[in-house]
Amino acid sequence: MHPPPDSSTAPRAALADGTGALPPAIRAGTRMTVETTPDGTVVVGGEIDSAGAPRLYRILRAALDRHPEGIRLDLGGVTFCDCAGLRAFLTARAAWEAHAARASRHRRLAGHAAPTPRTPFTLGPTSPRMTRLLVLTGTGGLFSPPERGRSQ
Template sequence: MHAPTAVDEAVLDLTTDAPSPSGHVRVTIRGELDISAVPALERALRKAVARAARGVDLDLSGTAFCDCSGLNALLTARRHALERGRTLTIRSAGPAVRHLLTATGTWPLFTPGEPTLNHDEQELRNEVVQLRRAMQTRPAIDQARGILMATFALSPEDAWDVLVRISQNTNTKLHVLADDLVGTAQDGGLPDGMRQQVTAVLATLPASPEAEEPAPDAS
């Protein structure tokens, strides 16, 4: 059995296994898939596609966070693999990745049962639509996350979690929710209904270490 090779990147922990007898290369990704991690991710996935005879399998169970820039990189890598007659399949994923891909409607593109070797024109057109949609919705989502961070003093991770959970709780697509939040903020602040939803979600989030520390004695 061949030992896996690791990609030493400051922003991301990437491990690429040697090709299996079936022609698949497994890539394990740990850490956070944000814009700073995209260059390392793109390089690793292109190399994996080049080494694979049949496809690339992704293990994202250790990926704690993924934003739209990470999603764009995954979609681009899948398109790159498809054009070369390979598959790019997510074999396991943590909640953050699953929530994002489900909210954006891109999860089926990476599921094992999807016929990824179908090169007909409709398949490629669907790929382009999904990629463009993710790219177009990213600015609004990033703005909405920034508004939540500023308004409620949240970390980037907590702001993202709040957006995703409200999207799920209200059965509203993530980009639609982001557009609404940005629009209402520009019109003079978040309405009471939105504030109540955010507050309700925040109450379910684990307390940060800072929040658990006792206040300093003022005496």
């Protein structure tokens, strides 16, 4: 009886272009697209997985730094999101909450009582798969529903 072939290198060897690199469609992190618009909308498309989640987290944090009042998420083009992708959203949200709590304390100490939004994320268009993930994980309530007058 022969041992099974080592499948960890078989796909790489079969797909390599001679340089040992995988084609762009197979490389980690190339299936997700993220664009931030000037108004603070973060448009995410494709597959959010463990390879792209760190990049998504950095982009969300940068958008929240520029728009501390909150950002709009357009997830209409998301075709897949694993736990690492969901963690990117939740970790960015937690970091924003910690920052907002500190800023709120400073405002109160200075005699200003500006309200802090409930959540940094307002949902825009959301794909059926992303909606299902938010419902199944019970995390949908951590995002504000779409704003009135905006299409979804």
